[in-house]
Amino acid sequence: MTKQEIRNFIAKRTAKFFNDGDVINLGIGMPTLCLDFLPEGVDIWIESENGVLGLAGAPENEEDGDIDIVDASGRVSTMRVGGCCFSSFDSFGLIRGGHVAATVLGAYEVDQEGNLANWMVPGKTCAGMGGAMDLVSGAKNVLIMMEHTDKYGNSKILKKCTLPLTAANEVDYIITELCVLHCTPEGLVLEELAPDVTVEDVIAKTDADLIIPEKIGSMV
Amino acid sequence: MKEKVVSIEEAVSHIHDGLTIMVPGFVNCGVPQTLIQAMLDKGVKDLNIISNNTSVKGKGIGKLVHAEAIKHITCSHIGNNVETVEKVVNGEINVTFVPQGTLCERMRAGGAGLGGVLTPTGLGTPMQEGKQVVEWDKEKGEYKFVTDADPKKGPRYVLELPLHADVAIIHAWKADKIGNVVYHRTARNFNPIMATAADLVIVEAEEIVEVGALDPDVIVTPSCLVDMIVQANPEDRN
Structure with missing residues:
Protein backbone atom coordinates (compact mmCIF):
# COMPACT_ATOMS: atom_id res chain seq x y z
CA MET A 1 0.00 0.00 0.00
CA THR A 2 1.15 3.57 -0.64
CA LYS A 3 1.38 5.99 2.28
CA GLN A 4 -1.99 7.49 1.30
CA GLU A 5 -3.62 4.07 0.96
CA ILE A 6 -2.37 3.16 4.43
CA ARG A 7 -3.82 6.37 5.86
CA ASN A 8 -7.14 5.81 4.11
CA PHE A 9 -7.29 2.20 5.28
CA ILE A 10 -6.74 3.23 8.92
CA ALA A 11 -9.27 6.07 8.62
CA LYS A 12 -11.92 3.79 7.10
CA ARG A 13 -11.66 1.32 9.99
CA THR A 14 -11.56 4.08 12.61
CA ALA A 15 -14.74 5.65 11.21
CA LYS A 16 -16.58 2.38 11.90
CA PHE A 17 -16.27 3.15 15.62
CA PHE A 18 -18.67 6.08 15.22
CA ASN A 19 -22.39 5.74 15.90
CA ASP A 20 -25.09 7.87 14.36
CA GLY A 21 -25.44 11.14 16.28
CA ASP A 22 -22.10 10.86 18.10
CA VAL A 23 -20.16 13.98 19.07
CA ILE A 24 -16.61 13.35 17.84
CA ASN A 25 -13.41 15.31 18.22
CA LEU A 26 -10.90 14.70 15.44
CA GLY A 27 -7.24 15.62 15.85
CA ILE A 28 -5.28 17.45 13.20
CA GLY A 29 -3.95 15.40 10.26
CA MET A 30 -4.87 11.76 9.69
CA PRO A 31 -7.92 11.79 12.05
CA THR A 32 -9.75 14.28 9.82
CA LEU A 33 -9.60 11.67 7.01
CA CYS A 34 -12.26 9.69 8.92
CA LEU A 35 -14.86 12.14 7.57
CA ASP A 36 -14.31 10.70 4.07
CA PHE A 37 -15.21 7.20 5.25
CA LEU A 38 -18.28 7.59 7.48
CA PRO A 39 -20.36 4.40 7.31
CA GLU A 40 -23.71 4.74 5.56
CA GLY A 41 -26.43 6.15 7.81
CA VAL A 42 -23.93 7.53 10.31
CA ASP A 43 -24.16 11.28 10.80
CA ILE A 44 -21.80 12.68 13.42
CA TRP A 45 -21.29 16.07 15.03
CA ILE A 46 -17.73 17.37 14.91
CA GLU A 47 -16.70 19.14 18.09
CA SER A 48 -13.65 21.33 17.74
CA GLU A 49 -11.75 22.41 20.85
CA ASN A 50 -11.80 26.07 19.83
CA GLY A 51 -15.50 26.25 20.63
CA VAL A 52 -17.78 24.85 17.96
CA LEU A 53 -20.14 21.91 17.49
CA GLY A 54 -20.99 21.07 13.89
CA LEU A 55 -17.84 21.95 11.98
CA ALA A 56 -18.22 20.97 8.33
CA GLY A 57 -14.81 21.23 6.67
CA ALA A 58 -13.04 23.83 4.56
CA PRO A 59 -15.12 26.08 2.26
CA GLU A 60 -14.88 25.35 -1.47
CA ASN A 61 -13.10 28.65 -2.00
CA GLU A 62 -11.18 30.00 0.93
CA GLU A 63 -12.03 33.60 -0.09
CA ASP A 64 -15.72 32.79 0.43
CA GLY A 65 -15.07 31.52 3.96
CA ASP A 66 -15.80 33.34 7.20
CA ILE A 67 -12.44 34.01 8.87
CA ASP A 68 -14.17 33.81 12.24
CA ILE A 69 -14.89 30.10 11.70
CA VAL A 70 -11.71 28.08 12.11
CA ASP A 71 -10.87 24.46 12.89
CA ALA A 72 -8.47 23.10 15.51
CA SER A 73 -5.49 23.88 13.28
CA GLY A 74 -6.63 27.50 12.81
CA ARG A 75 -7.65 27.01 9.17
CA VAL A 76 -10.85 28.57 7.86
CA SER A 77 -13.71 26.09 8.02
CA THR A 78 -17.51 26.04 7.72
CA MET A 79 -20.40 25.08 9.98
CA ARG A 80 -23.40 22.93 9.23
CA VAL A 81 -26.94 24.13 9.84
CA GLY A 82 -27.80 23.51 13.49
CA GLY A 83 -24.21 23.98 14.61
CA CYS A 84 -23.36 26.28 17.49
CA CYS A 85 -20.46 28.22 18.96
CA PHE A 86 -19.31 28.54 22.56
CA SER A 87 -16.29 29.63 24.53
CA SER A 88 -13.10 27.61 25.03
CA PHE A 89 -14.18 27.20 28.63
CA ASP A 90 -17.47 25.58 27.57
CA SER A 91 -15.64 23.53 24.98
CA PHE A 92 -13.30 21.92 27.48
CA GLY A 93 -16.23 21.43 29.84
CA LEU A 94 -17.85 19.33 27.10
CA ILE A 95 -14.60 17.47 26.57
CA ARG A 96 -13.64 16.77 30.20
CA GLY A 97 -17.25 16.29 31.23
CA GLY A 98 -17.61 13.17 29.10
CA HIS A 99 -20.00 14.76 26.59
CA VAL A 100 -17.78 13.83 23.64
CA ALA A 101 -18.25 10.21 22.50
CA ALA A 102 -14.76 9.82 21.08
CA THR A 103 -11.58 11.68 20.47
CA VAL A 104 -9.35 10.52 17.65
CA LEU A 105 -5.65 11.36 17.74
CA GLY A 106 -2.29 10.32 16.39
CA ALA A 107 0.60 9.23 18.61
CA TYR A 108 4.36 9.08 18.86
CA GLU A 109 4.07 6.15 21.26
CA VAL A 110 1.35 4.12 23.00
CA ASP A 111 2.01 1.41 25.55
CA GLN A 112 0.30 -1.69 26.90
CA GLU A 113 -1.00 0.18 29.93
CA GLY A 114 -2.93 2.57 27.71
CA ASN A 115 -0.46 5.40 28.19
CA LEU A 116 -0.13 7.87 25.34
CA ALA A 117 2.76 10.11 24.30
CA ASN A 118 1.96 12.50 21.47
CA TRP A 119 2.98 16.00 22.52
CA MET A 120 6.70 16.25 23.14
CA VAL A 121 10.02 14.81 22.06
CA PRO A 122 12.61 16.24 24.48
CA GLY A 123 15.30 18.15 22.62
CA LYS A 124 13.35 17.98 19.36
CA THR A 125 9.85 19.42 19.65
CA CYS A 126 8.41 21.89 22.13
CA ALA A 127 5.15 22.90 20.46
CA GLY A 128 3.06 22.39 23.61
CA MET A 129 0.18 20.03 24.29
CA GLY A 130 -2.65 22.33 23.22
CA GLY A 131 -5.90 20.55 24.07
CA ALA A 132 -4.58 16.98 23.78
CA MET A 133 -4.21 16.26 27.51
CA ASP A 134 -7.77 17.37 28.29
CA LEU A 135 -9.18 15.53 25.28
CA VAL A 136 -7.54 12.27 26.24
CA SER A 137 -8.48 12.50 29.93
CA GLY A 138 -12.07 13.44 29.23
CA ALA A 139 -13.51 11.76 26.15
CA LYS A 140 -15.46 8.54 26.65
CA ASN A 141 -13.43 6.73 24.00
CA VAL A 142 -9.85 7.53 23.05
CA LEU A 143 -9.04 6.15 19.61
CA ILE A 144 -5.43 6.27 18.48
CA MET A 145 -4.93 5.96 14.73
CA MET A 146 -1.36 5.66 13.56
CA GLU A 147 1.06 3.66 11.49
CA HIS A 148 2.18 0.60 13.42
CA THR A 149 5.89 1.41 13.18
CA ASP A 150 7.96 4.58 12.83
CA LYS A 151 9.90 5.47 9.68
CA TYR A 152 12.79 3.27 10.82
CA GLY A 153 10.49 0.28 11.29
CA ASN A 154 10.49 0.45 15.11
CA SER A 155 7.30 -0.42 16.94
CA LYS A 156 5.30 2.58 18.19
CA ILE A 157 3.34 0.26 20.48
CA LEU A 158 5.59 -0.32 23.47
CA LYS A 159 5.73 -2.09 26.81
CA LYS A 160 6.33 1.30 28.39
CA CYS A 161 6.32 4.73 26.73
CA THR A 162 9.72 6.43 26.74
CA LEU A 163 8.50 9.97 25.89
CA PRO A 164 6.72 12.37 28.29
CA LEU A 165 3.09 11.26 28.56
CA THR A 166 0.04 13.09 27.30
CA ALA A 167 -2.16 11.00 29.59
CA ALA A 168 -1.89 7.80 31.60
CA ASN A 169 -4.18 4.77 31.20
CA GLU A 170 -6.64 6.58 28.95
CA VAL A 171 -6.29 4.94 25.51
CA ASP A 172 -9.15 2.64 24.50
CA TYR A 173 -8.31 1.45 20.98
CA ILE A 174 -5.28 1.57 18.69
CA ILE A 175 -5.99 1.33 14.97
CA THR A 176 -3.05 0.72 12.62
CA GLU A 177 -2.60 -0.62 9.08
CA LEU A 178 -2.01 -4.08 10.61
CA CYS A 179 -4.57 -4.48 13.35
CA VAL A 180 -7.01 -3.12 15.92
CA LEU A 181 -5.83 -3.39 19.53
CA HIS A 182 -8.17 -2.94 22.49
CA CYS A 183 -6.54 -1.54 25.65
CA THR A 184 -8.06 -3.40 28.60
CA PRO A 185 -7.06 -3.55 32.29
CA GLU A 186 -5.52 -6.96 31.48
CA GLY A 187 -3.47 -5.60 28.57
CA LEU A 188 -3.62 -5.12 24.80
CA VAL A 189 -6.04 -7.48 23.10
CA LEU A 190 -5.58 -8.19 19.39
CA GLU A 191 -9.18 -7.82 18.23
CA GLU A 192 -8.88 -7.49 14.47
CA LEU A 193 -6.36 -8.11 11.71
CA ALA A 194 -5.97 -6.41 8.34
CA PRO A 195 -6.39 -8.68 5.28
CA ASP A 196 -3.32 -10.85 4.62
CA VAL A 197 -1.79 -9.96 8.00
CA THR A 198 -1.09 -12.78 10.45
CA VAL A 199 -0.87 -12.83 14.23
CA GLU A 200 2.86 -13.54 13.82
CA ASP A 201 3.29 -10.45 11.62
CA VAL A 202 1.75 -8.26 14.34
CA ILE A 203 3.78 -9.84 17.14
CA ALA A 204 6.99 -9.37 15.12
CA LYS A 205 6.28 -5.66 14.65
CA THR A 206 5.03 -4.95 18.18
CA ASP A 207 7.21 -4.33 21.22
CA ALA A 208 4.27 -4.55 23.65
CA ASP A 209 2.94 -7.84 24.99
CA LEU A 210 -0.28 -8.83 23.27
CA ILE A 211 -3.23 -10.90 24.41
CA ILE A 212 -4.27 -13.17 21.53
CA PRO A 213 -7.90 -14.27 21.80
CA GLU A 214 -9.17 -17.46 20.15
CA LYS A 215 -11.30 -15.54 17.72
CA ILE A 216 -9.86 -12.54 15.90
CA GLY A 217 -12.02 -10.38 13.65
CA SER A 218 -11.20 -8.71 10.33
CA MET A 219 -10.64 -4.99 9.89
CA VAL A 220 -12.71 -5.00 6.71
CA MET B 1 -25.07 55.24 32.91
CA LYS B 2 -21.37 55.61 32.20
CA GLU B 3 -20.33 55.22 28.60
CA LYS B 4 -16.90 53.64 28.26
CA VAL B 5 -15.82 54.31 24.68
CA VAL B 6 -12.31 55.79 24.60
CA SER B 7 -9.63 56.53 22.01
CA ILE B 8 -7.03 53.87 21.29
CA GLU B 9 -4.40 56.28 22.71
CA GLU B 10 -6.30 56.50 26.00
CA ALA B 11 -6.70 52.70 26.15
CA VAL B 12 -3.06 51.91 25.46
CA SER B 13 -1.87 54.52 27.99
CA HIS B 14 -2.85 51.95 30.65
CA ILE B 15 -0.59 49.23 29.21
CA HIS B 16 2.93 49.42 30.61
CA ASP B 17 6.20 47.49 30.42
CA GLY B 18 6.29 44.37 32.56
CA LEU B 19 2.53 43.92 33.01
CA THR B 20 0.78 40.56 32.90
CA ILE B 21 -1.66 40.66 30.01
CA MET B 22 -4.27 38.15 28.89
CA VAL B 23 -4.56 37.97 25.12
CA PRO B 24 -7.33 35.76 23.67
CA GLY B 25 -7.41 33.99 20.33
CA PHE B 26 -7.21 30.54 18.86
CA VAL B 27 -4.30 30.54 16.41
CA ASN B 28 -5.15 33.90 14.80
CA CYS B 29 -8.94 33.87 15.25
CA GLY B 30 -10.55 36.17 17.79
CA VAL B 31 -7.29 38.01 18.51
CA PRO B 32 -7.55 41.72 19.51
CA GLN B 33 -5.48 42.93 16.56
CA THR B 34 -6.05 46.67 17.01
CA LEU B 35 -5.00 46.70 20.66
CA ILE B 36 -1.94 44.59 19.82
CA GLN B 37 -0.97 47.04 17.09
CA ALA B 38 -1.36 49.92 19.55
CA MET B 39 0.87 48.12 22.06
CA LEU B 40 3.49 47.66 19.33
CA ASP B 41 3.28 51.31 18.32
CA LYS B 42 3.76 52.31 21.95
CA GLY B 43 6.74 49.97 22.22
CA VAL B 44 5.78 48.17 25.44
CA LYS B 45 8.18 45.41 26.47
CA ASP B 46 8.96 42.75 29.10
CA LEU B 47 5.37 41.58 28.98
CA ASN B 48 4.06 38.48 30.71
CA ILE B 49 1.51 37.13 28.29
CA ILE B 50 -1.22 34.63 29.13
CA SER B 51 -2.71 33.28 25.91
CA ASN B 52 -3.66 29.98 24.35
CA ASN B 53 -1.01 30.29 21.65
CA THR B 54 0.92 32.90 19.69
CA SER B 55 -1.06 33.19 16.43
CA VAL B 56 1.17 32.60 13.41
CA LYS B 57 4.46 34.20 12.40
CA GLY B 58 4.11 37.95 11.94
CA LYS B 59 0.39 38.09 12.77
CA GLY B 60 -1.62 38.78 15.92
CA ILE B 61 0.32 37.80 19.03
CA GLY B 62 3.11 36.84 16.61
CA LYS B 63 3.74 40.58 16.14
CA LEU B 64 4.56 40.90 19.85
CA VAL B 65 6.83 37.86 19.57
CA HIS B 66 8.63 39.37 16.57
CA ALA B 67 9.03 42.75 18.32
CA GLU B 68 10.63 40.96 21.32
CA ALA B 69 8.01 42.51 23.59
CA ILE B 70 7.40 39.27 25.51
CA LYS B 71 9.45 38.10 28.48
CA HIS B 72 7.33 35.16 29.55
CA ILE B 73 4.36 33.39 28.09
CA THR B 74 1.86 31.04 29.75
CA CYS B 75 0.09 29.09 27.00
CA SER B 76 -0.92 25.65 25.74
CA HIS B 77 0.66 25.65 22.28
CA ILE B 78 3.23 27.56 20.22
CA GLY B 79 3.57 25.13 17.31
CA ASN B 80 1.67 27.33 14.82
CA ASN B 81 4.30 30.05 15.08
CA VAL B 82 7.83 29.01 14.03
CA GLU B 83 9.28 32.26 15.30
CA THR B 84 7.99 31.64 18.84
CA VAL B 85 9.43 28.12 18.80
CA GLU B 86 12.79 29.56 17.68
CA LYS B 87 12.81 32.21 20.43
CA VAL B 88 11.83 29.69 23.09
CA VAL B 89 14.56 27.27 21.96
CA ASN B 90 17.10 30.14 22.02
CA GLY B 91 15.99 31.16 25.51
CA GLU B 92 14.74 34.61 24.39
CA ILE B 93 11.22 33.88 25.68
CA ASN B 94 10.39 31.78 28.73
CA VAL B 95 7.38 29.57 28.31
CA THR B 96 5.14 27.76 30.79
CA PHE B 97 2.89 25.22 29.09
CA VAL B 98 -0.56 24.63 30.55
CA PRO B 99 -3.07 22.16 29.04
CA GLN B 100 -5.71 24.16 27.19
CA GLY B 101 -8.67 23.09 29.33
CA THR B 102 -6.68 23.69 32.49
CA LEU B 103 -5.75 27.15 31.22
CA CYS B 104 -9.49 27.90 30.86
CA GLU B 105 -10.30 26.59 34.33
CA ARG B 106 -7.43 28.45 35.98
CA MET B 107 -8.62 31.72 34.44
CA ARG B 108 -12.19 30.95 35.41
CA ALA B 109 -11.04 30.36 38.99
CA GLY B 110 -9.15 33.66 38.87
CA GLY B 111 -12.21 35.49 37.61
CA ALA B 112 -14.81 33.73 39.71
CA GLY B 113 -13.25 34.00 43.14
CA LEU B 114 -12.26 30.35 43.47
CA GLY B 115 -9.11 29.17 45.24
CA GLY B 116 -8.27 26.65 42.53
CA LEU B 161 -4.24 27.39 41.01
CA PRO B 162 -6.07 30.50 39.72
CA LEU B 163 -4.65 32.78 37.05
CA HIS B 164 -5.15 36.51 37.13
CA ALA B 165 -3.79 39.36 35.00
CA ASP B 166 -3.25 43.09 35.24
CA VAL B 167 -4.95 43.68 31.90
CA ALA B 168 -7.11 41.63 29.51
CA ILE B 169 -7.51 42.84 25.94
CA ILE B 170 -10.65 41.50 24.29
CA HIS B 171 -11.89 41.26 20.70
CA ALA B 172 -15.66 41.70 20.38
CA TRP B 173 -17.92 41.49 17.38
CA LYS B 174 -20.33 44.02 18.86
CA ALA B 175 -20.17 45.99 22.07
CA ASP B 176 -22.63 48.57 23.31
CA LYS B 177 -21.35 51.81 24.78
CA ILE B 178 -21.45 50.56 28.37
CA GLY B 179 -19.59 47.33 27.56
CA ASN B 180 -22.08 44.53 26.94
CA VAL B 181 -20.38 42.26 24.44
CA VAL B 182 -21.27 39.62 21.86
CA TYR B 183 -18.80 37.57 19.87
CA HIS B 184 -18.83 36.11 16.37
CA ARG B 185 -18.54 32.36 15.69
CA THR B 186 -15.28 30.79 16.87
CA ALA B 187 -13.75 34.22 17.47
CA ARG B 188 -15.36 33.89 20.88
CA ASN B 189 -12.85 31.30 22.20
CA PHE B 190 -10.93 32.67 25.22
CA ASN B 191 -12.42 36.18 25.13
CA PRO B 192 -15.28 35.75 27.63
CA ILE B 193 -13.11 33.93 30.19
CA MET B 194 -10.26 36.43 30.03
CA ALA B 195 -12.74 39.30 30.45
CA THR B 196 -13.46 37.95 33.93
CA ALA B 197 -9.89 37.53 35.15
CA ALA B 198 -8.05 40.86 34.89
CA ASP B 199 -7.95 44.09 36.88
CA LEU B 200 -8.45 46.17 33.74
CA VAL B 201 -10.51 44.92 30.79
CA ILE B 202 -10.20 46.72 27.45
CA VAL B 203 -12.52 45.67 24.64
CA GLU B 204 -12.01 46.40 20.96
CA ALA B 205 -15.24 46.00 19.00
CA GLU B 206 -15.80 45.60 15.28
CA GLU B 207 -19.01 47.49 15.82
CA ILE B 208 -19.93 49.78 18.71
CA VAL B 209 -23.71 50.05 19.13
CA GLU B 210 -26.11 52.08 21.24
CA VAL B 211 -27.12 50.85 24.67
CA GLY B 212 -30.23 48.73 24.24
CA ALA B 213 -29.34 47.58 20.75
CA LEU B 214 -28.11 44.16 21.93
CA ASP B 215 -30.68 41.57 22.98
CA PRO B 216 -30.05 40.93 26.72
CA ASP B 217 -30.51 37.19 26.09
CA VAL B 218 -27.55 36.95 23.69
CA ILE B 219 -25.05 39.12 25.56
CA VAL B 220 -22.08 36.95 26.53
CA THR B 221 -19.89 39.33 28.52
CA PRO B 222 -21.83 41.60 30.90
CA SER B 223 -21.01 45.30 30.94
CA CYS B 224 -19.81 45.33 34.55
CA LEU B 225 -16.69 43.39 33.52
CA VAL B 226 -15.61 45.92 30.91
CA ASP B 227 -13.65 49.08 31.70
CA MET B 228 -12.98 50.56 28.26
CA ILE B 229 -14.12 50.10 24.66
CA VAL B 230 -12.25 51.08 21.51
CA GLN B 231 -13.17 50.81 17.85
CA ALA B 232 -11.38 47.89 16.14
CA ASN B 233 -9.67 48.72 12.87
CA PRO B 234 -10.22 45.96 10.27
CA GLU B 235 -6.86 46.82 8.65
CA ASP B 236 -5.04 45.61 11.76
CA ARG B 237 -6.18 42.08 10.91
CA ASN B 238 -3.71 41.89 8.06
Missing part, protein backbone atom coordinates in the same frame (compact mmCIF):
# COMPACT_ATOMS: atom_id res chain seq x y z
CA VAL B 117 -9.69 23.74 40.58
CA LEU B 118 -9.33 19.95 40.67
CA THR B 119 -8.79 18.42 37.23
CA PRO B 120 -7.91 14.94 36.00
CA THR B 121 -5.99 16.51 33.11
CA GLY B 122 -2.25 16.03 33.38
CA LEU B 123 -2.28 13.14 35.89
CA GLY B 124 0.72 10.91 35.31
CA THR B 125 2.29 13.43 32.92
CA PRO B 126 4.94 16.13 33.38
CA MET B 127 2.06 18.55 34.15
CA GLN B 128 1.63 16.87 37.52
CA GLU B 129 5.19 17.63 38.62
CA GLY B 130 5.50 20.12 41.46
CA LYS B 131 1.74 20.22 42.00
CA GLN B 132 -0.47 18.86 44.75
CA VAL B 133 -2.55 15.81 43.88
CA VAL B 134 -5.65 14.74 45.77
CA GLU B 135 -7.46 11.41 45.92
CA TRP B 136 -11.09 10.90 46.86
CA ASP B 137 -11.37 8.62 49.88
CA LYS B 138 -14.73 6.96 49.35
CA GLU B 139 -15.00 5.52 52.86
CA LYS B 140 -14.23 8.72 54.67
CA GLY B 141 -16.00 10.91 52.14
CA GLU B 142 -13.10 13.33 51.90
CA TYR B 143 -10.12 14.24 49.78
CA LYS B 144 -6.60 13.45 50.90
CA PHE B 145 -3.33 14.70 49.48
CA VAL B 146 -1.20 11.96 47.95
CA THR B 147 2.46 11.94 47.00
CA ASP B 148 2.92 8.69 45.05
CA ALA B 149 2.62 8.94 41.30
CA ASP B 150 0.19 6.15 40.46
CA PRO B 151 -2.50 7.59 38.18
CA LYS B 152 -4.42 4.29 38.29
CA LYS B 153 -5.49 4.90 41.86
CA GLY B 154 -8.25 7.28 42.37
CA PRO B 155 -10.28 9.08 41.42
CA ARG B 156 -7.42 11.53 41.52
CA TYR B 157 -7.12 15.15 40.54
CA VAL B 158 -4.38 17.73 40.13
CA LEU B 159 -4.90 20.92 42.15
CA GLU B 160 -4.46 23.83 39.75
